[in-house]
Amino acid sequence: MKIDIQSRDVFYVSDGTAITCETIGHVVLGQFPFNANEKTFPFVESKEKLEDLLREIEISFIKNGVKPLVFFSMVITELKEALLQSNCYGYDILGSLVQQVETDIQIAPVPQLQRSRSVSKDSDTYFDRIAAIEYTLAHDDGVTLKGLEKADIILLGVSRSGKTPTSLYMAMQFGLRVVNYPFIDDDLSRLRLLPEFEIHRHKLFGLTIDPQRLTEIRQNRLAGSDYASNEQCLHELQTVEALFRREAIPYINTSSLSVEEISTRVLEKAGLRRRLL
Structure with missing residues (x-):
């Protein structure tokens, strides 16, 4: 058979x-x-x-x-x-x-359930991880732009380009405080950075995606809507990528990358150190 x-x-x-x-x-x-x-x-x-x-x-x-x-x-x-x-x-x-x-x-191991050399509830790193996750959740999807001085990195991009899963992965795996912000219609129309981001330019990093892939993702969420149309997706991506280039914001295309790959490439290009907890 x-x-x-x-x-x-x-x-x-x-x-x-x-x-x-x-x-x-x-x-x-x-x-x-x-x-x-x-x-x-x-x-x-x-x-x-x-x-x-x-x-x-x-x-x-x-x-x-x-x-x-x-x-x-x-x-x-x-x-x-x-x-x-x-x-x-x-x-x-x-x-x-x-x-x-x-x-x-030449040392015999001593197996223990759920043992990890790097994660301990008695260590400061454990609480650093929790703080990073809480910070990242509080700053997901542009909910608030307060406390940006505490951010390790700020991810920018159109809606559904992979910002939220990447942010959470970086917080949970690397202990980084991540802000992610989706560009909305007002941002696209004026094609400029928010004032809150100006003094944190060194923390900005962009995520983009192929128009066809973005359309597929949005269609799964809101089929038949203008939000998910080919024209809207292409317009948003062209506008945002033009902003990234003009403002010299580094960015990567997430279309064929896993969350792990996106996170690792962002860290590498942004020059951030992994906080292995």
């Missing part, structure tokens, strides 16, 4: 948040030409939760006739062994690395 490789079920499993599994899994799967039907299972730290996962794996196997891919990070040996005996292809994202480090430094 010929197996359809156009799509595969992919599970991300961890006894913690599963963010690391998702990140590594996305990088690995980006090398293969198939669509991933993804589902995340965080905090799998008991037999009961593992049983729920095993049921999902079996359902996927029976439905599709092919084993799902499972990227996992778990420290309880019994749970890992039970997972690997199921109808899945399992990939322990930390196992080989831990073994290699143990071999190199």
